[in-house]
Amino acid sequence: MEGVDHLAHERSKAQFDVDQMKVVWVGSRHALQVSDRIARLVASDPVLRKDDRTMMTRKELFKNTLRKAAHGWKRINELRLSEEEASWFRHYVDQPAYTDLHWGMFVPFIKGSGTEEQQKKWLPLAYKMQIIGCYAQTELGHGSNVQGLETTATFDPKTDEFVLNSPTLTSSKWWPGGLGKAATHAVAFARLITDGKDHGVNGFIVQLRNLDDHLPLPGITVGDIGMKFGNGAYNSMDNGVLRFDNVRIPRDQMLMRVAQVTREGKYVQSNVPRQLLYGTMVFVRQTIVADASTALSRAVCIATRYSAVRRQFGSENGGVETQVIDYKTQQSRLFPLLASAYAFRFVGEWLKWLYTDVTQKLQANDFSTLPEAHACTAGLKSLTTSATADAIEECRKLCGGHGYLSNSGLPELFAVYVPACTYEGDNIVLLLQVARFLMKTVSQLPSGKKPVGTTSYMGRAEHLIQCRCNVQKVEDWLKPSVILEAFEARAIRMSIACAQDLSKFSNQEEGFAELSSNLAEAAVAHCQLIVVSKFIEKLQQDIPGKGVKEQLQNLCNIYALYIIHKHLGDFLSTGSITAKQASLANDQLRSLYSKLRPNAIALVDAFNYTDHYLGSVLGRYDGDVYPNLYAEAWKDPLNESVVPDGYREYIQPLLKNQLRNARL
Amino acid sequence: MDGSDHLAHERSKAQFDVEKMKIVWAGSLYAFQVSNRIARLVAGDPAFRKENRAVLSRRELFKNTLRKAAHAWKRITELGLSEEEASWLRFYVDELSYAYVHWGMFVPAIKGSGTEDQQNKWLPLATNMQIIGTYAQTELGHGSNVRGLETTASFDPKTDEFIIHSPTLTSSKWWPGGLGKIATHAVVYARLITDGQDHGVHGFIVQLRSLDDHLPLPGITVGDIGMKFGSGAFNSIDNGFVRFDHVHIPRNQMLMRVSQVTREGKYVHSNVPRQLVYGAMVYVRQIIVVDASIALSRAVCIAARYSAVRRQFGSENHEISGTRVETQVIDYKTQQSRLFPLLASAYAFRFIGEWLKWLYTDLTQKLEANDFSTLPEAHACTAGLKSLTTSAAADGIEECRKLCGGHGYLTSSGLPELYAVFVPACTYEGDNIVLLLQVARFLMKTISKLPSGRNYKLSGATAYMGHMEHYLIKYSCNVQKAEDWLKPNTILEAFEARAIRMCFACAQNLTKFADQSEGFSELSTDLVEAAIAHCQLIVVSKFIKKLRQNIEGNGVKQQLETLCYIYALHLIHKNSGDFLSTGCLNPKQASLANDQLRSLYAKVRPNVIALVDAFNYSDHFLGSVLGCYDGNVYPRLYEEACKDPLNDSVVADGYGEYIQPLLNQQLLNARL
């Protein structure tokens, strides 16, 4: 087995410089070097192996996760890893743990919502992990509707404290990761009440567990909310439940950057604008988009390699069977997903830039682009996570029966990924927010207000409403400007149609509710346009490396034309393209697939994933699938004994017709 | 629980007779009564509890499944249940075990492919469960391509035996359920070789394990293939692998109904036509279609009830008896447009399953009378519907889970396991894409046989193709206002026109290729889409046909009509690219369909809870905290959470080793 590369022939066919593509994929040569080094470090550390994860019981799995988190922290300190290196490290450990929320939500939130003093007090503790924090917003009864949270924080002027309470069963905090068993502290969201008056939802730092013995503090009931989708997957995380029974915290543990309660119990707004809080949201969602491209690329990497290894049918005319990757149906399912992985990568990169840009503007008190940036990240979070979840499942199905085995890695990848469609904003709720923003933008068009950023195409509404796509032959579909205009025309025509239908309602809210399905579709059209346009923009940059740009161009065209095919109804019903043009797009798509085919394996190699990180027998770099499937099977606990546990009680008496008297 | 019905108000709004709908759903009053009785029997038996399934380790789960299977068999024999009742009982136990493969694959294979002698010998053993059988076809290297199997069965004239052998690693049998740890026997598919000549793949009955001590027989290496998707789910069954090292079996253990090997080693065909074997395939796939409607209806039932319980946003303008309450999420149009088509699909698949059952009976009678004329059509039809319904049901279950927001992600919602256990139906018994390509091949053949320019009589589900000329040239949809979309004929014609035009376009493009099979593979993606259009038409047309029957019960038929329209119009909306690009509809008509869809959603809304009640699922069978009949969701969620093993202790296992040293900054010296 040692040393054979079953995919060597595939690799030799690539028409581009894979190493350069690796740089493009991670973003820079520096990022490639760091991530590559840390990936190897993690992969070679026996404590961090994960091939036994799906066979563990919940308790074993959780303990194993605690161990990995502690070991990770130990290594990070021993090796004095930088913040960047440490976060790559956690990434490659690839097992959800309380640390994700500690670093990903608790710390950013204190940074975003705490006063300078609060940051000085809490951040050093958090950075050294002398405390472990979680983010407790969602309740049993309320997730999407944050304004409806029921937990109360009532100011007691006598003691200068807040009293936290869970007045109902549905007000129990429910879902926060790390809360169930690990966290010592939480940022908890509660309705602030002073002097009988409700000031709405605010954040508070609450200690949950004793730092000596880890027991919950008085008045706090806390636990885990139970098993979740799949084995392994998110079950390594202790998503928790939390109830407060008159829990007192000092007044200075309210996060007071934008609003404060004074010693006298007066509620006052600070001079820091509220909008700053949205910055954190943009930040978190932008990382989710980056995660989407990562999860999708993993699945695509596995399915692509296995499709090149797997052969089925086609030996009738002698010779070996056909690699399933050569079937056109396989290609038309797989290659658009490969293209999507790259597309999401670049839109994620762009969002990172957008976040930096917004932050700078906010600091300069310029809020003009915030609504657009906010809508844009919300929409892209929704679009990319939904597409990724579906795509992982499709990749699993592309692997036939063997994709259903845990050791293919795909079931767990799906199970651990799919809640991204729900957390940080339910994907439908987010699309409706985007739609609301689009309707507002459309309604302001006549006033001459220039739409900004990703909505600037709406400024050309007049042209886009009547323009005609001028594709006449297959090759015309390779022009970026043609593609872009078709997407713009479709998006704006759908938005304007919605706006016109809305105007027929006397009550706008009622109209919005009634038409919400159409509105969500218009929002999707807008977001797909953004992805396509950012991919095209990326290609306008200088990209070094032999053949690299050609491959990316090919992928970009595949992504766009595949969307056209998939959403053909939109393009045709808005008259953005004709039926004949649609069929040309489809023909073009077929030849793009053929063009991509010899490069498929190299294009997934460019993700630079170690076998450890991929965690898939089917996706192994060397393509040596079958002996390893066989070897893995033997490791199942059921194979520990030849005759199974339970044979004597439940099988033997049945075969011998002696069940009647058996006690079962 | 508090005993009150949190969904009572919803139920009171229903505009039809739920009890009568239950009968329509079950198929007959008799079927309803039997299934209802057995469902209660199972639900009332503590030995069949299943709520802790997801937290069990693989070994515990497996042992527990063995216990349930034995207990089920014990009850079946104690109570003297009929075959029908017994299969309902296994169904409601709702935990996959060797018993499903034994009854669902092993026994039918012997019935279908065994001679009378063989049936007389093996069936009594199997039906008394003195042996346990599995169905061993798939190998590590070959699943879809059955003809490519590598296991060999070589006839040895000296000993009058077959020698079963696995020549390569990839020839290991891989996947058969019940094989890994339990089955004593298997129907094994292997290449028959006599006198050095390869006669292709045939079935053989092979004993795997000793009936005394259950140890594998000499020459047999057997085991479980490992964990599968999800917790619980398919992990309760021992899908297995087996390798044969020159295993000898008597000659009469080859299944010889259609072809035989004589004592001299001659390979001969019997006078039983080969086609009979396809009958068994039609049978199995028809069952899978029924399963799809059941799995989807379970998910829809959970999501519909929870959507009526869950309230989110909207308290600004919503009051009930003086207190402000939030909107039930089922009242959001986006929720409706995702959920209601799935409800309609569940009913549509139910009726198509019913029709397929009829088709199978019809086919069997014809085959027995040596009439093979309808076989290709029936075969294509079941293959296509298996593909269509399982793909749609799998996606539908996952959508239902998402419709439940965060709580749908908890195992206690029942939806993760329902998905994990159902989704392989897209793969087994024929990969769904491979099946659609078979349908497409059949459609292209049908078209190529149509004499050009004249209307031509065709039977079965392709009859509409006889109107090719009409649909290609004259047809235009005459919808002018939203109500026009409520005419069954209008809908039917639109679906027929779309299917024909897509098929015809493919056929034309195919003629441009010199090499037909090259053309077929080059155009296979378009062909798959044409096959889907054809299959969707079948589902719509059979639903419409069902409505032409006499259906009893106040308001029952009206509800089914609404569901039928929802099913059809949602497909038009979802596939509007097809309808528009083929010119079957214009954009205005597509948009009217969408308007009509919205009013249909409003019409069905008050009936939704009653429509899922009509499935008549017990809380035990549903196995969902979110979908419980009384809608008392929150206390149940809380109670379930408390049962997780992590909550056995207040301070987590591992705190002393891995958390305390971290918080106390003492990690550097710790041994981890």
Ligand SMILES: Cc1cc2nc3c(=O)[nH]c(=O)nc-3n(C[C@H](O)[C@H](O)[C@H](O)COP(=O)(O)OP(=O)(O)OC[C@H]3O[C@@H](n4cnc5c(N)ncnc54)[C@H](O)[C@@H]3O)c2cc1C
């Ligand atoms: C794995 C996981 C980890 C999590 N981690 C955390 C955490 O660390 N901290 C934390 O605080 N929370 C966490 N959450 C909670 C998460 O943020 C919420 O589940 C999420 O916000 C969705 O809210 P919900 O569950 O209330 O869904 P609901 O709002 O109840 O959604 C149910 C259905 O109603 C629909 N719906 C709701 N409102 C509308 C509307 N206005 N219009 C149309 N349709 C609507 C939705 O589309 C959905 O189909 C986590 C959740 C999961 C699954």
Ligand SMILES: Cc1cc2nc3c(=O)[nH]c(=O)nc-3n(C[C@H](O)[C@H](O)[C@H](O)COP(=O)(O)OP(=O)(O)OC[C@H]3O[C@@H](n4cnc5c(N)ncnc54)[C@H](O)[C@@H]3O)c2cc1C
């Ligand atoms: C849970 C489960 C239970 C099972 N139980 C049994 C059992 O009891 N007994 C048994 O014998 N088997 C069983 N099987 C095996 C099952 O029948 C096969 O997995 C199934 O037939 C699919 O074959 P495959 O795995 O070889 O897929 P493959 O054929 O390898 O499919 C891989 C990919 O190639 C594509 N592909 C393959 N051929 C073509 C083509 N000609 N044109 C275009 N695309 C193509 C497919 O669409 C798919 O995307 C079970 C499988 C599962 C998952």
